[in-house]
Amino acid sequence: MLLPVFATLVAVIVLATLLPLLRNPVWWIRDWDFPRLQLAIISLAVLVGQLVFLGWDDPTHHLILVANAACLVYQAWWIIPYTKAFPREVKAAVNAETQRQFRILTANVLMPNRNADGLIALIREHQPDIFVTLETNAWWQEKLDVLDKDYPHAIKCPLENLYGMHVYSRLPLEDSALQFLVEDDIPSIHTLVILPCGKKVRMHFLHPTPPSPTEHEESTQRDAELLVVAKSVGEAGLDTPVIVAGDLNDVAWSTTTRLFRKISGLLDPRIGRGMFNTFHADYWFARWPLDHLFHSEHFTLSHIQRLPHFGSDHFPMLVELTYDMARGVEQEGLAADEEDHALAEEKIAAEDVEVSDVHEPQG
Template sequence: MFVLPWYFSKTPVVDGPSLKLLHVNVLSSNTEYDRLITLIEIEKPDLIFLQEVTPEWVAGTERLLEEYPHAHVEVRRRNFGTAAFSKLPFDSIRHIDSPPLAHPTIVATMTFNTEPLTIISSHPTTPIKRFSYHARNEQLESIAERANQVVGKVILLGDFNSSLWCSHFRKLKASTGLRNVRQGFGILPSWPTYLPFAMIPIDHALVSDGISVSDVRTGMRIGSDHLPLVITLTL
């Protein structure tokens, strides 16, 4: 009952130029940098958003700047560094410190097909204790408010540490009016890769009206406990 609807009711794809995004939680302790590079060479995305970026991951992905010269990297302690790489120029890109733990959220704007587009990438904390549960929920509320402030089309993505069925994720979706890109493509479990028969979808992408989803799927393993999310949109 909770799974089948995700395999139906796919939104019709409209005509227009396509934009391919890659979201990956790389796992801060993972050192298999070349597997990410191989994934990128295979998928050839236009934009890449990484989470759990460490100084070692910055060094391991430096070669991306040759093909993806438009970038923003914010390294943080533990598991909350973040980065964005793009073949296309940004109009602006920055990070904001999302409450309550000041974890960085990337907010990027660009002009695509002559229209403004905002992309927000965020990584709320893992809700394993009472405090972190409330902290995750507050960050989800914060990024929902940020998305609601956008004028124009918006893409919201990241490791939200909440499943499709989490009440706080559903609240974010309802409060923004954004559509889950998974609709019609299945639940696409993304974590944890070390328990393949117990994986759940906690890496997400949501889009506003005027953006249609041509394809969404999980990508090849790169040594992380998360699978990548590969999204092709038409704008």
């Protein structure tokens, strides 16, 4: 009989769907936030199989059919915003004034990867105004420094622990700080970027550690770093344009990233446009969006693109924004309620970090 086979499959799908509802930060629970797309596809395939191969005379079939359909709807609720079927959160840019446009390229290079020429070629082809590299060590810094003449403003933190970080910019940087907010060997970079039109943009570049059996058993370090920056941005208000970018080691549709968007008030340009799955570059069947760029309502979107593979386990991301406060003021993201603020406070309190620790570049 096929019924026991389908019942077992649905039981696994239900368990994988319910586990992320727990607030437990242990890695084997939190990591089920990641494969929602894959679980939705499996759930849909099983649902089709149920409809085709099982009869309707057994009440057990009805029960597992409803359970599977409920899981499919729930998983779809998380991922549909990252498809073209959903309304866009960020408007398309219409202002063609180049003085208000700028490009940011982010790339987790995979430190052992030695194809620096591949990344440099992408940078020269797409000409970002700012590019940010993650997992860059001294070897990568030496290779990327050939771009110093084109990118005279830089903040460099080469490390051998897979968490080095570099920011190279054509645009002037002010009031910059390299910080280790939650862990002594995990950096973040905070700076003001001056656009050609004279506007100053507050930028935070992050790469917190993930919950995993090889990193941390719990997600507390990652969650605290993301949310303390979100709270810093949210409490400061959005009078100053703000961008937060990097490999956040969390998917766009997770509860923590969603909470980050609520607390910070920042917008996600992928909403209504696509998932832009950046990891894992080598496995098409196991990809999700780990590399992010969030911004304040001051900007509209000129261009967003996942760039080609250059040997890393991540694809680079290229985003071009336009400063357009007149149109941007009509954009709305997610709003936080009292429960969201309480949850953020709880997650921040789990680590030895406070909002006042976050460097807030002043315009």
